[in-house]
Amino acid sequence: MHQITKSFAAAAVCLTLGHTAGLTATLGEDGLHKQPWFTITFKDIAEDIQTASDEGKRLALVFEQRGCIYCKAMHEKLLSDPEVTDYIKEHFIVVQYNMFGDEEVIDIDGEELTEKTAARKWGYVFTPTIVFLPEDIPEDGTVADSAVATMPGSFGKWTFLNMFRWVNEKGYESDEHFQKYHARIINELREQGRLGSD
Template sequence: MITRRRFTQGTMALGAAAALAPGLAGPARAATLGDDGLYKQDWFVDSFLDMGDDLSEAHAVGKHFVVMFEQAGCPFCRQTHEVNLTRDDYVPYLKENFSIVQLDLFGAREATDFDGEALEERALGRRWLVNFTPTILFFPNDPAAVAGKTGHEAEIARIQGYLPPFYFYHFFEWVRSGSYKEEGFQRYSNARLEEMRARGQTRDTWRLG
């Protein structure tokens, strides 16, 4: 896992280099199973769970802030890690453009919402109306846009449940590109589907690039 100090010191240099060499973020690696029963990615941010601080730090290095709620024994969480987050064709893009904090939907660690309210992970999940795992929440990359708000008020999009790789990647792209401000994800992904079919690919054979 990446510590807060390593995140703030290391990713600024990495982000600048990655802009010149997008593959620098390295290949995807297999997830490991933690003591809490959640699958871990070594590039996820291990923070003090202060959402406002984490978003500000993501903003400082030009990334979008994302919170991923999971739970032990969740088959769709496992599939997300073992299928989607092992894809060498697009995981470097995720690493370069998103700061992801993992939370346990039934966890008891203290987390601080954007409005300053401190509560356990499980209570934060209820406050944010998270009912399924995985649930992946995306937030604006401007700290001023979330100040004084709850996460539920501040979020700009969410993934609920498992999305196959094609849709998973393009959902992140839809957010990162700012397209979410102009059109819904269904319309955006349909356009990407047409592009894919024009190249003679199917959703099962699709790869980025």
Template sequence: MNQIGKNHKTLLLILSWAIWAVYTPALADEFEVFDKLDDQVEMGADDSPVEEEIEHPSWFKLSFLDMRDDLQEAKDADKKGIALYFGQKNCAYCKALMEINFKTPDIVRFTRKNFDIIPIDIWGGKLVTDLNGETLSERKLAIREKMNFTPSFLVFDTEGNEVLRLRGYYPPYTFRAALRYVAEGRYKEESLRAYMDRADPPGKFDLEDMNEQPFFLKPPYALGRTKIPAERPLIVFFEQKSCHACDILHTGPIGDKDTVEMLQQFDTVQLDARSDDPVITPQGKRTTANDWARELNIFYTPALIFFDENGNEILRLDSVTRLYRLKGVMKYVLTKAYEQYPTYVEYRYGRRDAF
């Protein structure tokens, strides 16, 4: 690129940031702070279970696990609701949550002010009473709520309405914005995707191309498979231009030889979640990549959506994803383990119990 081109690109970046900052000044200030923290989210290819046990912060609520009481106490304390934290003791992603997000003073202050965090061990046997009065073990609760990946959060407002699900680990800025979405009551007016559209500065994703791979199918994107079943399962990669997390996915997990060999057993499609590229969805609906991403409430990229040969969604990876987790999910899909274990968390329980 010549100097004029570089100057033009820089000018576009400055203008897009300036316009965005005028309309969302608070979010712009937050992004400057949290963008530096997001750079710490570099777990590389090693997201395998860690040796040391992960402990949650002492300020997490010491609960008797009756959610009705927990909700009333949060309400009495003038908080915005309660959040069930689903974790496990040797989870690399949980470690990132504790050592990055919950070591950030602003996130800690904001979370403690607005929510009571109630820890749930997805392998645990303690009894939990939900808001409807049903009592079940931590493990069965995780299965019922399809908490396939840790850390995950299930957030309820003070009226007991479920208002947010976060599946997996999110970098500090995205995590803080999602909590703010609830605390400010934005969930009453708009989807999380719509809120994050305003929270993300345009300059982040408008200036560079996406990462191409030889195994991605080329357009037209006719993904319908309800009338005539496909021969292979499908992965839809929702990404964005100038997406740092997308770059890491391609240079890390997708750069692994064994991963590529597994990916070649799927039909794989890469879509720009912000584009108007025409798409026929696996269910046969004509739409655009942007509208489909909105319908699926995709608010974080990269997001990988897995479909079976008949166009049914199996599960999704829509949070930070590294090698160990990606390979595990692909194996779950390729072996059709979902026919025996409807959720990935049940599959993991089954494999663990087998040993």
């Protein structure tokens, strides 16, 4: 797997947003908020699925855009929470996409696109949108065809984190729909006295 180094990402950022428990988000020249643990790749989807699998993780794509207040909130409120980020980093590789960007993307079907034409092809129109890919490279189809789950928009901590948990636990293969899974986890959190904002 060809991988651009983290130092390249560090060079691309220009504004520190803040610190929470040692986690730092930055604002890149493209206007997107960055996490130091996001993975920078050549955006070849099949290759990225394989890399994630080799590391015992899953691939998640996050679509954002310049000036997106919901993306900003996601970074400042959710991705600054160690409970959220520790879980994601342990189980997922997250690759950021610019909804209107021009970086090259290679779809699962081999079509060469840009970030913005990929977003249109796959039908993603909201930011942030997080797309969860399968463990293994599909034999054919596109990202939209192959995604096991999609989370469009901004949510509270437990909805957000539970979606990552549900995908990691392969809830999409069970009879327990995400909403039922989420409700069960919320009830457990309530019983433990840990219920947050949602």
